[in-house]
Amino acid sequence: xxxxxxxxxxxxxxxxxxxxxxxxxxxxxxxxxxxxxxxxxxxxxxxxxxxxxxxxxxxxxxxxxxxx
Amino acid sequence: xxxxxxxxxxxxxxxxxxxxxxxxxxxxxxxxxxxxxxxxxxxxxxxxxxxxxxxxxxxxxxxxxxxxxxxxxxxxxxxxxxxxxxxxxxxxxxxxxxxxxxxxxxxxxxxxxxxxxxxxxxxxxxxxxxxxxxxxxxxxxxxxxxxxxxxxxxxxxxxxxxxxxxxxxxxxxxxxxxxxxxxxxxxxxxxxxxxxxxxxxxxxxxxxxxxxxxxxxxxxxxxxxxxxxxxxxxxxxxxxxxxxxxxxxxxxxxxxxxxxxxxxxxxxxxxxxxxxx
Numbered sequence: 001x002x003x004x005x006x007x008x009x010x011x012x013x014x015x016x017x018x019x020x021x022x023x024x025x026x027x028x029x030x031x032x033x034x035x036x037x038x039x040x041x042x043x044x045x046x047x048x049x050x051x052x053x054x055x056x057x058x059x060x061x062x063x064x065x066x067x068x
Numbered sequence: 069x070x071x072x073x074x075x076x077x078x079x080x081x082x083x084x085x086x087x088x089x090x091x092x093x094x095x096x097x098x099x100x101x102x103x104x105x106x107x108x109x110x111x112x113x114x115x116x117x118x119x120x121x122x123x124x125x126x127x128x129x130x131x132x133x134x135x136x137x138x139x140x141x142x143x144x145x146x147x148x149x150x151x152x153x154x155x156x157x158x159x160x161x162x163x164x165x166x167x168x169x170x171x172x173x174x175x176x177x178x179x180x181x182x183x184x185x186x187x188x189x190x191x192x193x194x195x196x197x198x199x200x201x202x203x204x205x206x207x208x209x210x211x212x213x214x215x216x217x218x219x220x221x222x223x224x225x226x227x228x229x230x231x232x233x234x235x236x237x238x239x240x241x242x243x244x245x246x247x248x249x250x251x252x253x254x255x256x257x258x259x260x261x262x263x264x265x266x267x268x269x270x271x272x273x274x275x276x277x278x279x280x281x282x283x284x285x286x287x288x289x290x291x292x293x294x295x296x297x298x299x300x301x302x303x304x305x306x307x308x309x310x311x312x313x314x315x316x317x318x319x320x321x322x323x324x325x326x327x328x329x330x331x332x333x334x335x336x337x338x339x340x341x342x343x344x345x
Contacts (some may be wrong), residue, residue, distance in 0.1 A: 049249035050315045051320050052327060059232055061245065065288055066236035067259030068076040068220030 073301060074200050075102070075158055076220025082211030091210050092219075095203045098122050099195050102157040111146065111192040116185040122206075127180045133172040133299055134175045139274055141299050144172045146194035152268040169277035197222070197302070201256065201295040218296075224254040224294040230343050236287040238262075239323045241335040246290065246315070253314075254294030254316040258301035259286035280306060283320070290315040298342065306320045 069085040071078050073092050074218040098106050098120050106123045110116040116123075130143035148169060154161045177188035187193065195202075204219040211217070214227040225231050230248050235244040238261045246255065260282055263270035273280035284303045289300035291313045300310035304318060316328040323335030 028266070047253070050253075051247040052315075052317070052331070053232075053245050053247040059245075061232045061234040062081075062216050062227075063079075063218045063223040063231075063255070064221065064234040064236055064243070065223050065255045065257045066221035067238070067257045067262035067286060068222075 075204050079218040083213040084211050088207040088210040090295040091207045094283055099126050099199045101194055110185050112189045112345045119185045124180050126199050129202050130195050131175050133198050142172050142274050143193040143270045144191050145197055146166040148172050148272045149273050152279055154270050160267045162225040171277045172274035199299050203299045204294055238319050241323050254291050254297035256301050257288040258297035258305050261285050284318040286319040288317040289313050
């Protein structure tokens, strides 16, 4: 695996993040909410039981989601 | 067990895989638009008497999705898909012959009765993604034990143990990995980069009838059902925040991934160690 570069988590206080929000708001207002989630309104608790994880090389995924 | 079906690769895993695979094949034969089927007969004539109950159920499901999404995910997309160039089984799409898109008609007027299916004039149906995930759930009913049904990347899980699911990178970069707790989950991915051809792709925006122009290249949704996850991924691509999702992962044009709580990963992988709980 190549060396990786970490992208900073989204931070509304940063200028770049504000720019992103502005761009998202202009282009697709709802997608801006991808970056700034609204209060939980879902019947499924947001993120409950789901984690984005680092995968150990030996760990075998049960499936691979992709567009097909 | 793996099989080629639904225009893609399907994998069923659990107790009773042969029955589940047979169910996939059986239902595809009823719902496909690419081979003579009850659906193609309905589209040709606008009316089908004594329809297979599975076609009625799949159409009703598609209508319910259309109403729940304000028409953003609609089975009336077929004429627009064809105008965009997707007339034959993938990968035989071609540049559009008719460059004038028209918005997709509403589902009002479609009658999905047990005895007769009726379409308004000019309306033809493509059950597309809703049928793929609907079939996946039907196939899962044939399975016991730790169940996995992967319909071309739309994944139904019902397992007693946690599951690791990879999210393919749209440009071949490092996949993300999702760790899902035990229980039933649906994970689905929609992209404007797949099934694309010069001048078009398969994801039609019903509001315009043209291939969607999106902020994101690819969105993956995690929900408690794969049918909703597939719909939610499309909604997010269309710029609409879907309800009832556990997680969204969106890839931008630079190949960076963003979760809906704002965490990011570069196209080269980067951090994948953060909890989003």
